[in-house]
Amino acid sequence: MSASSFQALDYLEQLPVQTHRKLYEQPSTVLAIFRCMLPHLAKSIVMALLYMPSSFPAADLDAWFRAESSQTKRNALSILEKLHIIVSKQDDERKPHYELYMSFASSLRQALEGSGSHRSFGVPSHKSEERRVSVEFLDKYSQRQWENILFYLVGGTVGFRNPGGQDIGQGTKNLLHLAGFYNHSRITQDGFTFVLRDTNAQVWSLLVAYLRNAPQQRMSETDILNFLFMLGSLELGQDYSTATLSATQLQMLEDLAEFGIIYRPHKSASTFYPTRLAVTLTSDAGAFSQATTTASSLGGGATSKGFIIVETNYRIYAYTNSLLQIAILSLFTHMRTRFPNLVSGKITRKSIGKAISYGITSAQVIEYLETHAHPQMQKKKPFLPPTVMDQIRLWEYERERMETSQGFLMKGFGKVEDYKEYVQYAKDTGVLVWQNDKLRMFFIDSIEQVGAKIKRDMQRAAARA
Amino acid sequence: MNAIDASEHHERVDESVPPSLLAIVLDTNPHAWAHLSSTLPLATALANILVFINAHLASGNANSVAVIASHSNKSCFLYPTPAPSSPRPQPNATNGDVDMNGTTETTSYSVQDNPNKYRPFANVETAILNNFAKLMEGTKESHLEATPTTLIGGALSLALSFIAKATLLHSPSTSNSDEAMLAIADPEAIHTSYVSLASRILIVSVSGDLANQYIPVMNSIFAAQRKRIPIDILKLAGDTVLLQQASDATGGVYMKPERPEGLLQYLMMAFLPDPTARKSLVMPSAGGVDFRAACFCHRKVVDIGYVCSVCLSIFCSHDLPDNLCLTCGSYLSLRAAQSNPPALIPRKKKKKKRAGADSATPGGSTPAGSNTPMHA
Numbered sequence: 001m002s003a004s005s006f007q008a009l010d011y012l013e014q015l016p017v018q019t020h021r022k023l024y025e026q027p028s029t030v031l032a033i034f035r036c037m038l039p040h041l042a043k044s045i046v047m048a049l050l051y052m053p054s055s056f057p058a059a060d061l062d063a064w065f066r067a068e069s070s071q072t073k074r075n076a077l078s079i080l081e082k083l084h085i086i087v088s089k090q091d092d093e094r095k096p097h098y099e100l101y102m103s104f105a106s107s108l109r110q111a112l113e114g115s116g117s118h119r120s121f122g123v124p125s126h127k128s129e130e131r132r133v134s135v136e137f138l139d140k141y142s143q144r145q146w147e148n149i150l151f152y153l154v155g156g157t158v159g160f161r162n163p164g165g166q167d168i169g170q171g172t173k174n175l176l177h178l179a180g181f182y183n184h185s186r187i188t189q190d191g192f193t194f195v196l197r198d199t200n201a202q203v204w205s206l207l208v209a210y211l212r213n214a215p216q217q218r219m220s221e222t223d224i225l226n227f228l229f230m231l232g233s234l235e236l237g238q239d240y241s242t243a244t245l246s247a248t249q250l251q252m253l254e255d256l257a258e259f260g261i262i263y264r265p266h267k268s269a270s271t272f273y274p275t276r277l278a279v280t281l282t283s284d285a286g287a288f289s290q291a292t293t294t295a296s297s298l299g300g301g302a303t304s305k306g307f308i309i310v311e312t313n314y315r316i317y318a319y320t321n322s323l324l325q326i327a328i329l330s331l332f333t334h335m336r337t338r339f340p341n342l343v344s345g346k347i348t349r350k351s352i353g354k355a356i357s358y359g360i361t362s363a364q365v366i367e368y369l370e371t372h373a374h375p376q377m378q379k380k381k382p383f384l385p386p387t388v389m390d391q392i393r394l395w396e397y398e399r400e401r402m403e404t405s406q407g408f409l410m411k412g413f414g415k416v417e418d419y420k421e422y423v424q425y426a427k428d429t430g431v432l433v434w435q436n437d438k439l440r441m442f443f444i445d446s447i448e449q450v451g452a453k454i455k456r457d458m459q460r461a462a463a464r465a
Numbered sequence: 466m467n468a469i470d471a472s473e474h475h476e477r478v479d480e481s482v483p484p485s486l487l488a489i490v491l492d493t494n495p496h497a498w499a500h501l502s503s504t505l506p507l508a509t510a511l512a513n514i515l516v517f518i519n520a521h522l523a524s525g526n527a528n529s530v531a532v533i534a535s536h537s538n539k540s541c542f543l544y545p546t547p548a549p550s551s552p553r554p555q556p557n558a559t560n561g562d563v564d565m566n567g568t569t570e571t572t573s574y575s576v577q578d579n580p581n582k583y584r585p586f587a588n589v590e591t592a593i594l595n596n597f598a599k600l601m602e603g604t605k606e607s608h609l610e611a612t613p614t615t616l617i618g619g620a621l622s623l624a625l626s627f628i629a630k631a632t633l634l635h636s637p638s639t640s641n642s643d644e645a646m647l648a649i650a651d652p653e654a655i656h657t658s659y660v661s662l663a664s665r666i667l668i669v670s671v672s673g674d675l676a677n678q679y680i681p682v683m684n685s686i687f688a689a690q691r692k693r694i695p696i697d698i699l700k701l702a703g704d705t706v707l708l709q710q711a712s713d714a715t716g717g718v719y720m721k722p723e724r725p726e727g728l729l730q731y732l733m734m735a736f737l738p739d740p741t742a743r744k745s746l747v748m749p750s751a752g753g754v755d756f757r758a759a760c761f762c763h764r765k766v767v768d769i770g771y772v773c774s775v776c777l778s779i780f781c782s783h784d785l786p787d788n789l790c791l792t793c794g795s796y797l798s799l800r801a802a803q804s805n806p807p808a809l810i811p812r813k814k815k816k817k818k819r820a821g822a823d824s825a826t827p828g829g830s831t832p833a834g835s836n837t838p839m840h841a
Contacts, residue, residue: 030585035523040482043524044742048734050520069745112519114590116584123580235584244580282526 007201009037011208011374013222020084022222026104027111028120032229032282033083034108041069042076045098046085050105050112053099055089120226125241125271133273136238138263142275145260145326146199149206153187153195154175154327170259179209180278189359195328196360196368203277206259223248231261231274232282239271308372312385314347319374331355332365347388352395362396405433407445416440426450468755484527485739486664488624489514491543493534493597494615495604497671500703505725510701514669515593517732519586524737529625532593534600535620538608542623543596544589615672615709620680621696625688628654628664635662663740665717666696673703679759686711697736706755706766713754720749762791771799 012033015023023029034046048064049056064414065073080086085104089097100108110116152168153176176182181191194205207228214221227249234240242250253272257263261281263273307319308329316333318325319342326343329335332355335345355365366389373383382389410426413419419440426432426442435442444450492513498507522528532543541547579587666689675682689696695717698708702725712719722731738746760767760781771780776793783799792798 027581028583031523035526041742041745044738044746047520047524047737050626051730052732053730064745064747066745110581112516112523112586113581116581119580121583123581233583348695363566415530 005117007204007208007379009079011211012037012225013079014394019222019441020302021102021103023225024084024101024107026120026226026229027107027116028233029226029229030104030107031409032232035327036232036282037083038085039072039079040077041072042080045076045080046100048106049086049098049100050108055091055099057099058088058096061070061098087447104395119244121228122230122240123244124235131236132239133265138237138273138275141263142260142277145258146202146277147322149176149259150195151324151327153182155329156276171255172258175206175209175213175255179206181209187358190329192358192360192364193393196364198371200278200280203259203261207281210255216355217251219248219251220246224252227252228281231256231278234272236276236279239273242270242341244271306374306378308369309374309377310347310384310388312387314388314391315344316347317342317344325372328368331358332360341422347392349398351397352392353399356396356399360439362392365392372460407431407433408447409441409443409444410450411439411441413440422450422453425453482525482739482741483663484525484529484635485521485741486529486531486628486662487518487521487535487739488531488532488628488664488666489518490535490617490620490624490668492615492617492668492670492672493536493600493658494613494672495537495609496613497615497673497702501671501725502810505701505728510669510728511593511597513729516729517737518589519583520733520737522585524739528739529631530589531624531631533620533627534597534621535615536600536604537607537612537615539605540595540616540620540623541600542627543600544593546596590819613672614675614677616678616734617668617670617672618678618685621666621668621682621685621689624666625685625692628666628694629692630707631664632664635791662757664692664694665740666694667699667736668696668708668711669701670705670708671700671702673705675705676709676714677764679707679764680761682707682711686714689715699728699731699736701728706757707759709754710756719749728795735839773797803813 012020017098023033034043043062052303061073062070074164078088081088084101086098086100089099091097093261107118110118129373135262145340148168154174173182176191179190179194181194182188187195194202197205211221211224214224223246227245230386244251245253253262256278257264257272259277260275263275265271266424307325309317309319311317311411317331318329320326321341326335326338331342331348332351333345334348334351337344352362365396366384370383377383410422411423419437419442423432423442426444431441431444431446431450433445491511491731493507498510501507501510514665521530529772532547534541534543573754644695689711694715696711696715697717698719699713700708700719700721703719709719711717718735720731720735722728735749738748757766757768758770758779759765760770762780762782762785767779767781767783767802771791772778773780773784773793773795775795776790778792780791780799785791785797785799788796788798
């Protein structure tokens with residue numbers, strides 16, 4: 001599972017049972033959840049249960065697993081229970097049994113067998129060949145739309161203007177605002193996290209924000225999720241009919257077209273094309289990485305597999321001419337030169353310091369460099385030179401020299417023995433933060449235990465006197 | 466500052482599951498399926514296997530599958546559709562390049578039109594069904610009369626070569642020709658550095674004794690063992706010593722269900738978990754394995770036989786033409802062994818003639834010539 005599916009999984013887990021039930025009526029949704037949300041062992045459990053004529057006794061399940069992997073088994077079972085995929089029942093002898101939820105099981109069976117008449121895998125439209133748009137066109141389109149969104153976030157901070165000229169729609173702006181990526185015409189820390197991720201994770205985090213926003217727009221979450229999961233199972237380059245979509249889904253079409261997830265020839269068209277962003281929604285493959293060949297031929301190096309070379313002398317060479325990628329790089333790099341297909345620069349203390357003042361963390365910088373590392377760099381493990389990684393972290397720590405913690409300063413001990421006893425006690429209880437033997441002072445972050453001891457000792461001293 | 470430690474950060478726990486390639490060898494021997502037709506007709510079995518393939522493809526995004534039919538007169542790929550350069554040209558196959566992502570473009574009927582089916586599943590199913598129909602049409606009565614068994618050895622080597630090719634294509638080093646060459650030169654080294662594709666072979670077997678293919682099958686087993694490819698056996702009918710040994714030697718699953726009707730449940734529970742999942746599951750195995758070998762001269766399973774000292778070929782009788790080994794052609798006098806059963810050498814003369822001990826060993830006490838009776 002990739003980071004992107006984790007986000008969606010987190011979102012799915014917190015949905016109520018009713019929503020899950022409704023979701024599981026769609027075979028395409030069930031298949032997508034099975035394919036990308038479940039941990040590996042959970043898949044084995046589901047498949048073992050799927051065609052089982054009776055329920056599965058928990059004792060047998062335990063016997064099926066090796067003793068040393070009970071932890072992973074519990075983890076898998078808990079996710080399955082949270083998603084309401086399996087249910088634990090007790091039989092007449094009060095022994096626990098596992099069963100799949102009826103609707104989940106029947107939908108998954110339908111998906112595997114291709115039976116039923118749910119039409120949930122998209123109804124292809126029959127159009128004459130010459131009117132079809134090409135895959136290259138779709139790639140170009142989705143890339144442009146998505147980069148516009150990213151550029152909107154990054155461009156302002158770096159001071160670049162989008163040469164594409166096209167601004168993103170008001171709806172998208174509002175969504176970015178609601179998601180907390182953009183605030184007071186500045187990109188936020190969450191926004192940076194968003195921008196520095198790989199494309200698939202970006203798409204999911206935007207869509208999760210879209211889902212959270214759905215109730216305000218009076219859109220049904222179930223319909224949205226069903227539609228998204230259906231998109232994930234469509235074929236690139238094929239156009240699909242909008243005839244079977246619900247009102248919510250028709251409304252979504254417009255928003256998704258703006259994100260570049262689908263393409264519609266015009267607003268009232270009766271068909272739509274899923275783009276590469278859509279068909280990779282439910283797979284782990286980076287959305288644009290499969291488009292390497294087309295992307296590089298288009299010159300949009302931004303989307304090719306990896307283009308950044310980092311040397312041990314902190315120099316960075318990025319084979320790209322995409323303004324967006326240059327803008328992102330210049331967030332934390334001191335850019336020097338630009339050639340037709342290459343930019344070079346250097347990571348310096350100052351440039352990292354600037355990035356950190358924006359709210360970017362060193363981990364994000366390193367992750368970005370790792371995700372976009374050039375294939376030559378990917379041959380080694382770790383991809384980046386360790387010195388550079390450590391130095392970036394050190395530069396971040398440099399800015400965090402001061403650490404604050406709230407607590408209590410204890411001072412005014414009469415005798416050294418008393419002082420030592422209390423310091424030892426504080427150390428043992430794990431509340432000691434700082435001590436100075438010369439001044440007979442120490443600092444603790446919680447007063448309860450030390451205070452109680454002082455009180456006890458004082459009472460004892462008073463009783464003795 | 467102590468928090469910064471180079472060793473700590475760089476080893477990331479890789480939680481992602483490697484994609485798995487499942488090569489299914491389907492025994493399509495018409496004789497054996499005819500026997501099974503009352504409990505499990507071939508059509509039902511094939512439908513179940515298709516559902517199983519879909520389940521496998523759904524279990525991982527990059528999972529792929531290859532299906533090989535081991536027929537009575539030939540073994541051939543059912544999926545991916547073989548290149549048109551094969552003896553019978555196929556108008557449907559597109560470019561002939563084997564597509565690893567399971568998206569072979571079949572331009573045949575009705576693939577695109579079914580909105581109730583996930584496209585990758587539909588593609589695989591259509592390809593398999595088309596190729597299977599073609600295989601059945603091409604089967605003549607003369608083929609069936611020729612032999613009652615199936616060509617499992619050829620099918621196994623097809624599967625192994627497909628896996629080897631897929632592994633090479635899949636490993637990240639393919640871009641660099643040097644490393645690709647290195648991979649060919651020293652496959653073990655590459656295997657340990659990138660465990661990129663977890664492959665396994667599933668043999669759905671219905672035919673009985675395969676002793677006539679002892680040598681090719683055994684060679685395939687050793688190849689699989691070396692490549693660490695588990696061979697799973699689902700034995701629906703018949704019984705062979707060989708396949709049991711295959712699963713035992715490669716660490717695969719061996720199952721001989723008593724009720725073949727429940728094929729799908731057996732497949733789903735015992736054969737679906739890939740090598741990653743198997744680490745945490747208890748998998749059924751063969752139990753008592755019959756390790757007997759088949760002889761090279763009459764393909765009989767033997768308890769005690771004769772072994773050529775040069776090439777380790779096994780023979781059941783001492784009557785070799787011209788006293789030459791059938792495999793390597795070296796001189797092999799088995800008759801001497803026959804007349805002189807091995808006996809324990811009395812070790813009396815231990816300290817006496819030390820120097821001439823080798824040459825002076827009496828011919829009667831050591832099996833003469835170059836053979837040793839084998840007890841397997």
